[in-house]
Amino acid sequence: MADLHFGDDKPNDQERAVVDQAVGQSLAESGNGPLLEKANAGPATGGPALLVESERLVLGGSTRRHERRHLLLPTLHALQKSQGWISPGGLNYACQQLQVPPAEAYGVATFYEMFRVDDPGHDEDVIHVCVDAACQISGSADKIAELKAAGKKVHASPCLGQCERPVAQFIQGRGKADWVEADSDSATAKAVPQAGDPGLRLLKRIGRADPTSIDSYVSAGGYKALTKAFERGATGVVDEVVASGLMGRGGAAFPTGIKWQAVAAEQPSGDRPPQKYVVVNADESEPGTFKDRTLMENDPFALIEATTIAGFATGATKGWIYIRGEYPLATERLNNALDQARAAGFLGADIGRSSFSFDIEVRRGAGAYICGEETALFNSLEGFRGEPRQKPPFPTTNGLFDQPTAINNPETLFNVLDIVMDGGATYAAIGTDGSNGSKLFCLSGNVVNPGVYEVDFGATLGEVLDLAGGVVGTLSSVLLGGAAGSFVGPDRLDMPLTFEGSRAAGASLGSGVIMAFNEDVEMWPVVTRIAEFFKNESCGQCVPCRIGTVRQHETLVKLGTAPGLNGSAPDALRLLDDIDLAMKDASICGLGHTAATAVRSAIDLGLVSLEHR
C-alpha cells in the first residue's frame, strides 16, 4: 500500500458486503460527484468504494477527511449490526475502503457503547437495560436479574431517553435493525399527556398529524413557515430570530439569533468559498431527557422544515441530523420524512422555486454522552473519536469539517417555525422578560403522569409538577436539569422555571429535566450512580475529567460503604470539593465542568447524610 499499512485480516463475505453497501450507499446519498463516479466505475473485485491508486496518493489529510472519513461511523454500525461485533477482518476491510488508518478506526470503534471489538460468542439480540436514575428507582436491577435468569443477553446501559416508561430497554439486533419494544404508537403518544391541548405551541401537532405522512403535516399547517421564510428573505429570518430572543434549549441557553447571525456573516475567504452547515444536535443523552425523541418521533417533518429554514437563513446548503443511536423509531421516522420531503420538492435543488438548495442527512451516534457536546459531535460525525475540541474557535467559524456551522437542538429549531410565522416580537411577548417562548419539560421519577410537558416560561416548579398529576408520595427532592444539573428541595416549588429564575436559585434548567424523588427513595445509590455515569462517560481526553470523575466516584463509594470512615467524612468532603473545583476550572468541556454539580447539591441539601454512614 502506498501510504497506509493494513493488516492481513480478511473480511468474511457478509462483512465485505455490508461495508461495500454502507460506503457505496452513503456516497450515493451524499451526492459526492467525482467520488461517486469513481465508486461506480470501480472494479468488481474491490466493491463499489475502491479508490484508484493515484487518488490515494493525491488526496491526503484534510481532503480525505472531508470526502471519505465521515463514512466511518455508518460503516462501523453496518459491521456491528451484521456480525454482532467489529472483527479485525471487518475493520481492516472498512479501513481499506475508507482509507482510514486501522489504529484510528479501532480507536473510534472502542469509543462507543454500542460497538464491541471482541467476539461475543453468540448471535443473540442484546437487551440494553437503563440503570440511570428514573429507571434505577423503578427497579432496573431487578429487571436485569429477571432477564438474565430468562437466559437473555443483557447490557447495563446509561440513560436510554425513555424515562417516562421505566425500566427502559433498547434491543440491539444481530443481522437486523435495532429496536425498542415500547415503541408502539400508543406508547409514543403517551409520552405527551397534554396532546390535543389547544394552548400548545411546540407540541401542537402531536396526536393530530400523522408523523409518517407529509400530506398530513401540510394539512396541519406544515411548510407554511418555509414559504414565509422565503418571503422574509434570509436576513429577515435571522432578524426575527434575533428579535425573538430565542435561547438554545440544549442546556447552554445561548441566543440562537446571535449564533445564526455569526454564521450568516461568514464570507468566502481565500480561494475556497466556505461550505456552511446546519447541524441538528439530536444526540439527546442527558439522563432524564426525552423531549427531542418525542418531538422527532411524533413530528419529524417540523424538524426538517425548521432545519431547512436554518439553512436558508445562514446560507448553509447542507444539514445534518446527528441522532443518538438508541433512538431507532425517531431515526426511522426522520428518514421517512426526509424521503417524502425530497419527493415533494421541500428538499433538494431550488426548493419552491426560491433558488435555494438544501438537503439533510441523518447520522446515528453509537452511544456516547459526550457526543452531545457540540464539538465532540463534529468529531464523531467526521469519523473521529468523539472528543471535544478546545474553544475558541467556535462552531460559527470553525465547526463541522472546520466550516462555519449553526448547531442547534431540535427543540430550539421547533421554536423557529412560530417565530418565522408570527414574527420575533410576537414570540418575545410570550414568557417572561428574561425567558421568551415556551419550554418543554421532561417529567419523570415519582410523578403521577410522567411525560413531556409544555408550558410558557414563567410557570413554577410546583405548577409543572401539578401538570403531571403531582408527586407520588411525599416529595423529597427534584433533580433539575439532569445529571449535569442539580437537586433542589421541596422548598423550591415556587421557583419559576425560567433561565433567570433557576439561575437565581443556583440551579439550571439544563435540558428541561424534572425528575422527582419521594421520601421512600434511598438517595445514596442514586447519587453514587450519577457519579458513576460521569466516570463512564468521560471521553478521557483531559486529566481533570478522566481521573477526577473516577476519584469522585471512589470517594462517594468509600463514604457510602465503609462505616469505619465516619471520622474521615470531613476529609472526604474536602476531597470532593477539591476534585469538583479542578474539574470545573480545568476540564476542556461541559462534561467535566458539571460532573460534580448534582453530587454536591445532593450533599449540600442533606439528601445523603454522611453522619450515620
Next chain:
Amino acid sequence: MTAPSGPNSATDTSNTLTAVETKVTLKIDGQEVEVASGASVLDACTAAGIETPTLCYAENLTPVNACRVCVVEQSGSRTLVPSCSRQAEDGMEIQTDSERVRHSRKMVLEFLGSGVDLSQADPLARWSEQYEADPSRYGTEAEKIEEPVRVQDELYIRDYDKCVLCYKCVEACGDDAQHTFAIAVAGRGFGARISTEFDTELPDSACVYCGNCVAVCPTNALQFKTEFDLRKADNWRADEQTVTQTVCSYCGVGCNLELHVQDETIVKVTSPNDHSVTSGHLCIKGRFGWQYVHGE
C-alpha cells in the same frame, strides 16, 4: 463574533511571513509583555520569565491541550484556559499563580500521581513538590492503570502504567511527524489507552520503528530497550552519561544525532528539537541503527 486567525492554517502562516510582523501586548501577573501576534499565552509567559509546567505540550508538536497542567487564569473567562493553545491577544490579563491556578495544577499532578507510575517522569516529580500534590489522599485502593509491559522487539518497549495519555506519541506517529498512524487512543475515559488496532503487536502493526514516539514521551512509558534492560539490571546511570552530537552517516539528509553514552556504549539516540532538519524526529536508522559502532 470575530474569527480568531487560525494558527494551523497554511494561508495565515504565509500572510504572517510576508506582512510586517505585528505585536500584541498583554499582562502576565501584572507585568506587561509584548509578543509576536500568533504567539501563545505560554510563549508570553516564557517571554516574561515565568516557568509554566507542561506535559502534553512540545515545541515540535501541535498543542492538544489535554493535560491541563499549564492552565492559567484569564480575566473574563469563566474557566481557566490552557496557556499552550490559547493565542495571546492584545489587552489580555493573565494570572499564572493565583489560588485557582495553583489548585488546578496541583490537582492535575495529584490525579496523575494517584493513577499513573510517575517514577521516571522527572519534571513531574519536581512540579508535584512545588504544587504540593499529595496523591496519597486517594488511598491505596484508588484505581490505577495496570498494564503489562509490552516488550515485543529489541528496539523499544511500552510500559503503559507510566502513560499519562498526553497524545504526544500519537501525534508524532501521525500528522505531526511520521504520518504512519500506527497508534491511536482507544477506549474511553479512565480506560483509554494508546493502542494499535486490536492491540496488535508492534512488528505486525504499521509501526516503522522511527522511535519518534519514544523521543516525545514525557514519562518514560516508551523507552529504548537498551534503557529498559539497564534499568532492570539497576545499571541505568543517567548522571554519568555523556551526550555527543554528530551527523547521521546513513544518508545525505544531514540529521543531527545526540548519542547518549554510558560505559562507552551508546544507550539511546535523540535529535535536538530545534534542529532545522529533524525538529527532533529521526528514522529507524538514525534512531536505532548504531549497533555497528560497537561491532566486533
